[in-house]
Amino acid sequence: MGLGQSEFISHTIQKCVDNSISFKLLPQKTHQRLLGFFDNYNLVTCTNNEEWLSTLVHESCHLDQFLAGYKPFFDPVFDKVSIWEPEHRVKDPILFKKAFRISAQIEINCDRRAVKKIKKYNLDIDLDYYRQTSNFHHATYYYFHKTGKSLQMDSEILDLFPTKSISSLKTAWRERKDLDNFLKSCNTPL
Numbered sequence: 723m724g725l726g727q728s729e730f731i732s733h734t735i736q737k738c739v740d741n742s743i744s745f746k747l748l749p750q751k752t753h754q755r756l757l758g759f760f761d762n763y764n765l766v767t768c769t770n771n772e773e774w775l776s777t778l779v780h781e782s783c784h785l786d787q788f789l790a791g792y793k794p795f796f797d798p799v800f801d802k803v804s805i806w807e808p809e810h811r812v813k814d815p816i817l818f819k820k821a822f823r824i825s826a827q828i829e830i831n832c833d834r835r836a837v838k839k840i841k842k843y844n845l846d847i848d849l850d851y852y853r854q855t856s857n858f859h860h861a862t863y864y865y866f867h868k869t870g871k872s873l874q875m876d877s878e879i880l881d882l883f884p885t886k887s888i889s890s891l892k893t894a895w896r897e898r899k900d901l902d903n904f905l906k907s908c909n910t911p912l
């Protein structure tokens with residue numbers, strides 16, 4: 723028998739305990755519209771939804787980035803602007819763009835770690851779907867920075883993203899004609 727879900731969870735809890743991080747599983751769908759988050763002090767996952775294990779893996783990989791001292795995670799740009807504050811878009815567009823690009827880079831690195839972890843612990847997560855939704859998610863950073871609008875995920879838009887690998891930053895951070903055309907065709911304002 724190899725490693726499994728219970729080992730993954732107990733190893734993650736142990737890592738949190740060893741590093742004075744609070745580990746929380748919340749029996750609810752979302753918390754402030756998020757499925758989970760890691761904020762350097764808390765690793766939080768909402769468990770009353772089908773994505774909870776994927777969310778826990780993903781957030782645990784942000785914890786790994788933090789503990790490994792992964793440089794982009796600590797970039798000083800995040801002390802100056804927040805990508806979630808729309809006024810920063812106007813106040814300092816260059817820093818705002820930089821913060822978005824680095825955020826996309828952090829997420830790509832996180833999801834690459836997550837894919838490895840899913841394999842290592844033989845977790846019951848559909849890897850193709852995980853990689854595809856991750857690639858979609860990474861592309862949303864470019865679009866949100868460019869347009870101020872978020873992309874809604876559905877099965878049709880997901881088809882535009884690969885399932886077999888996590889795309890590089892170069893691939894994620896670019897204009898995409900196919901995506902533009904798709905959005906035009908379904909009248910989603912860009």
Ligand SMILES: [Zn+2]
Pocket residue numbers: 780784829832
């Ligand atoms: Zn993330």
